[in-house]
Amino acid sequence: MTQKTKNSPQRTKLMLGAIIVVALVAAVIFVVLSSQSSFSEVTTDYSAIPQSRQADGGFVLGDPDAPLTVVAFEDFLCPACQRYKPTVEKYIEAYVMTGKARFEYRMLPVVHHPGNSTQAARLAECADTLRPNSFWNAHDAMFQIASARAYNDSSSRSFAEMMDMSYNDLLECTQDANQVEIDLRLAQQHSVTGTPTVFVRYGDGPLQVSRFGQHPTFEQLGTLVAEAEFARR
Numbered sequence: 519m520t521q522k523t524k525n526s527p528q529r530t531k532l533m534l535g536a537i538i539v540v541a542l543v544a545a546v547i548f549v550v551l552s553s554q555s556s557f558s559e560v561t562t563d564y565s566a567i568p569q570s571r572q573a574d575g576g577f578v579l580g581d582p583d584a585p586l587t588v589v590a591f592e593d594f595l596c597p598a599c600q601r602y603k604p605t606v607e608k609y610i611e612a613y614v615m616t617g618k619a620r621f622e623y624r625m626l627p628v629v630h631h632p633g634n635s636t637q638a639a640r641l642a643e644c645a646d647t648l649r650p651n652s653f654w655n656a657h658d659a660m661f662q663i664a665s666a667r668a669y670n671d672s673s674s675r676s677f678a679e680m681m682d683m684s685y686n687d688l689l690e691c692t693q694d695a696n697q698v699e700i701d702l703r704l705a706q707q708h709s710v711t712g713t714p715t716v717f718v719r720y721g722d723g724p725l726q727v728s729r730f731g732q733h734p735t736f737e738q739l740g741t742l743v744a745e746a747e748f749a750r751r
Contacts, residue, residue: 562607564654567615572622574704575697577646577653579610580620586746587620587719588739591705594638595629596713598733600665608736619743623657624701626713631702634669639698641674644691645681656681718742720749 570578578587588609592599606621613619625642627635638660645656659680663673678685708717708725715732717725730738 580614581617589622589717591626625698640692640695
């Protein structure tokens with residue numbers, strides 16, 4: 519009885535240690551599975567929305583006859599851009615999908631240039647090069663990856679998997695992809711140094727500074743759309 523009493527605390531510690539180890543393993547598995555599930559699929563259907571490119575290659579989503587285009591200079595790796603994306607999504611759903619306005623995305627690598635920001639932009643461009651009209655799915659996929667974890671070498675493979683595209687083909691394409699450099703020069707012409715920075719374009723006119731500042735709220739974007747519609751009447 520005495521020997522059994524002495525060993526009891528030790529067995530209790532061992533049992534507690536085993537429980538802790540199991541809990542830690544379960545937590546790690548949960549995190550890994552959650553991360554994998556967050557890279558599942560991009561669900562927004564862009565197939566019914568007109569897609570085009572500006573003369574200099576800028577990616578545009580929406581009806582060409584819409585009176586207003588919201589132009590956003592962004593970096594996929596930029597935390598502020600990731601936080602602003604829900605506003606962009608609401609704007610696209612409310613005004614771009616309904617033909618009232620357009621959205622134009624410009625790549626501005628500010629977080630890590632040259633480096634991961636530039637590579638992420640080139641991969642998004644290359645998705646569209648290899649599979650035309652896939653840029654906006656690539657746009658969402660890249661934001662999803664960058665916001666879920668720190669962007670690194672494995673992120674390129676995750677992007678290829680999400681887009682169901684050849685990783686090697688994407689990498690080869692990035693050697694010639696240059697839209698990010700074009701957009702960078704455009705940003706420099708308009709003294710853009712941070713992201714996100716929003717401009718507006720009326721019809722086919724030049725970029726204009728938004729009167730609501732660098733990143734308008736959804737409500738302010740709605741005001742800009744309403745003003746553009748009223749001015750066209």
